[in-house]
Amino acid sequence: MKQKIDIDEDVSSICESTASLTEGCRLSVRMHKTEDWPLAEVVSIKELEGKRQFYVHYVDFNKRLDEWVTEEDLDTRKVQFPRRDGTQTGASTGVTTPKKNLSVTGSVSRPTSPKPSGGGGGGIGEMVSGNAVLAAALQKKINRKRKINSTHLPPGPVHPECLPAFVAVAGTEEISQDGKIVTPRQSGSMVSIHQDDVVTRMKNIEMIELGRHRIKPWYFSPYPQELCQMPCIYICEFCLKYRKSRKCLERHLVKCHLRHPPGNEIYRKNTISFFEIDGRKNKVYAQNLCLLAKLFLDHKTLYYDTDPFLFYVMTEYDARGFHIVGYFSKEKESTEDYNVACILTMPPYQRKGYGKLLIEFSYELSKFEGKTGSPEKPLSDLGLLSYRSYWAQTILEIFISQKPTSDGEKPTITINDICEVTSIKKEDVISTLQNLNLINYYKGQYIVCISRDIIDQHKKAMEKRKIRIDSKCLHWTPKDWSKRSK
Numbered sequence: 001m002k003q004k005i006d007i008d009e010d011v012s013s014i015c016e017s018t019a020s021l022t023e024g025c026r027l028s029v030r031m032h033k034t035e036d037w038p039l040a041e042v043v044s045i046k047e048l049e050g051k052r053q054f055y056v057h058y059v060d061f062n063k064r065l066d067e068w069v070t071e072e073d074l075d076t077r078k079v080q081f082p083r084r085d086g087t088q089t090g091a092s093t094g095v096t097t098p099k100k101n102l103s104v105t106g107s108v109s110r111p112t113s114p115k116p117s118g119g120g121g122g123g124i125g126e127m128v129s130g131n132a133v134l135a136a137a138l139q140k141k142i143n144r145k146r147k148i149n150s151t152h153l154p155p156g157p158v159h160p161e162c163l164p165a166f167v168a169v170a171g172t173e174e175i176s177q178d179g180k181i182v183t184p185r186q187s188g189s190m191v192s193i194h195q196d197d198v199v200t201r202m203k204n205i206e207m208i209e210l211g212r213h214r215i216k217p218w219y220f221s222p223y224p225q226e227l228c229q230m231p232c233i234y235i236c237e238f239c240l241k242y243r244k245s246r247k248c249l250e251r252h253l254v255k256c257h258l259r260h261p262p263g264n265e266i267y268r269k270n271t272i273s274f275f276e277i278d279g280r281k282n283k284v285y286a287q288n289l290c291l292l293a294k295l296f297l298d299h300k301t302l303y304y305d306t307d308p309f310l311f312y313v314m315t316e317y318d319a320r321g322f323h324i325v326g327y328f329s330k331e332k333e334s335t336e337d338y339n340v341a342c343i344l345t346m347p348p349y350q351r352k353g354y355g356k357l358l359i360e361f362s363y364e365l366s367k368f369e370g371k372t373g374s375p376e377k378p379l380s381d382l383g384l385l386s387y388r389s390y391w392a393q394t395i396l397e398i399f400i401s402q403k404p405t406s407d408g409e410k411p412t413i414t415i416n417d418i419c420e421v422t423s424i425k426k427e428d429v430i431s432t433l434q435n436l437n438l439i440n441y442y443k444g445q446y447i448v449c450i451s452r453d454i455i456d457q458h459k460k461a462m463e464k465r466k467i468r469i470d471s472k473c474l475h476w477t478p479k480d481w482s483k484r485s486k
Contacts, residue, residue: 018052018071021045023198024082028075029056032067037075044198055202062381063298064218066203204228205295209246211237211323213348221294237323240288259321261285261313266476267361271317272325272467274361276476279306279329286311289327293344299380308332309341312365314358316349325349326358332481337425339366339373343383353467355386356393360469366423367471369478374425391432393465394422396458399438399450 021027021042029040040056043066047053054074057066200220208215209232227233227244234249235242238258243249262285263277279286286306311329315322326345331338340362345355366373379387398418402411418429433439438448 018054018074018076021054021074021076021079022082026059026080027078029054029058029069030073030075031058031065032069043201057201063201064296066201205233206230207232208235208292208295209233209249210235210292210346213346215295215347217295219295219298221291223291235292238321240285240292240324242288242291260315261322261324263311263313267469267474269470269473272357273315273317273322275313275315275322277311277313279309279311283307289313293327293342296344296347297342297380299378312358312361314354314361325354328358328362330362332479337371337373338376339363339423340375343375350382353465355382356390356465357467357469359386359390363423364469364471364474365476365478368474368476372419372423372425374428387428388432388435389461391424391428392436393458393461394424395429395432396436396450396454397462398422399448400455400458 023042023044025042026039027042028037030037038061039059041059042054043057044055045052046055051070053068053070055066055068057063202220203217204220205217205223205228208217214232223233223242227242230244233242233244234246236249236252236256236258238260239256239262241252241256243252260273261275261277262282263275265273266276267274277286277289283306286309287304289311290306308331309329310332311327313327314325316325317323324346326343326349328343329341331341340359343355343358343362345358362375363373375383375387395418398413398421402413404411415426415429418424419426422429424432433448436454438450438454440447440449
């Protein structure tokens with residue numbers, strides 16, 4: 001795999017021995033259980049039983065693949081040493097992928113209106129892709145919504161907190177006004193603030209045992225230091241308290257009478273249930289849930305102040321009790337209409353349709369509240385895939401179900417109609433239509449063109465979604481949190 005790295009030639013050299021390797025060096029490393037040798041950065045070095053081990057981050061790969069490797073897994077024929085000024089690529093973000101060269105020169109201008117084809121009167125107007133028109137309209141709306149009083153930044157180094165709001169381009173990446181791809185925004189409820197801290201960049205827990213499952217964590221989580229030295233942390237799957245040994249867990253289970261998450265069961269159909277947990281009333285459970293979730297979420301951080309949040313835990317029932325499958329959290333009061341702060345499906349239950357079920361349930365709550373909602377950005381890589389897939393399937397389902405009018409004319413539907421039916425925010429509807437390349441501008445109006453291939457793919461995908469939310473099984477009344485203490 002060839003990598004393009006912006007690095008000075010004089011810092012790249014042949015390394016005869018691993019003894020000269022330091023933190024920040026980049027070289028090819030054999031990835032665990034593969035024969036691939038991608039470029040990786042050395043994050044930390046330790047010596048165990050007289051042998052050096054290296055904790056590496058694979059450049060352009062997700063941090064959950066970071067691992068400890070031995071000297072035999074390193075290709076020292078070409079090593080890129082850190083720059084002489086001591087800086088490391090990507091050090092400020094905690095993710096060491098190289099900086100991309102992205103040029104953003106000026107704001108998005110309004111596209112010219114489509115012109116009818118020349119050569120005679122009465123000719124059919126030329127069909128023009130509406131993506132550019134939609135992007136400009138969406139950009140204008142975002143700029144108007146996020147408009148702030150103009151401020152002059154002081155000369156010298158600028159801290160991330162002082163930067164103006166970021167502008168979302170095409171609904172996928174956040175880009176600052178100077179054109180650089182930036183770290184996740186610093187606003188919102190549970191967005192992490194990446195720090196240049198080697199400790200938090202490294203996985204600190206080898207294994208957890210949760211009920212019947214043994215799971216290898218993906219990321220750092222601030223469990224007590226004495227537990228991190230253990231080969232496995234044992235977690236009660238009902239109250240989520242953690243213990244250092246199976247014996248301690250067995251003693252705990254004798255005293256723990258919970259067989260389901262605390263809080264109110266607001267949904268049950270067959271074996272699937274949802275429990276609503278107030279972060280203020282059940283603070284210990286909520287904090288333990290955040291600790292557990294942080295093992296599998298990199299871009300969100302743990303806040304011990306769980307009071308402003310509600311947690312919706314999805315469980316699967318059997319004779320032993322209600323076993324946690326996944327959860328999402330949301331702010332009791334969101335100024336930006338977020339209906340999800342964090343969302344996670346536990347690894348043993350991934351790729352089984354539970355992720356979309358969590359998303360569908362979050363929008364079902366928004367329907368009961370009578371408003372549209374959207375998840376907090378940025379989403380993780382897996383979260384973004386799940387949401388895009390859910391939005392696409394939900395919107396296509398509406399389009400395909402449209403019937404011609406009694407006069408035989410083609411059915412019409414507005415974006416506002418889609419938002420009202422689905423509770424999906426307008427910006428997410430527009431970005432989904434753009435990603436699917438479904439919308440075109442034709443004779444002064446937007447038209448949706450869906451090919452037979454897209455319909456067939458959609459039907460196949462819907463056949464796999466065997467579990468769906470049944471609104472009749474949801475027993476829940478929205479609360480006005482502005483009128484009560486949080």
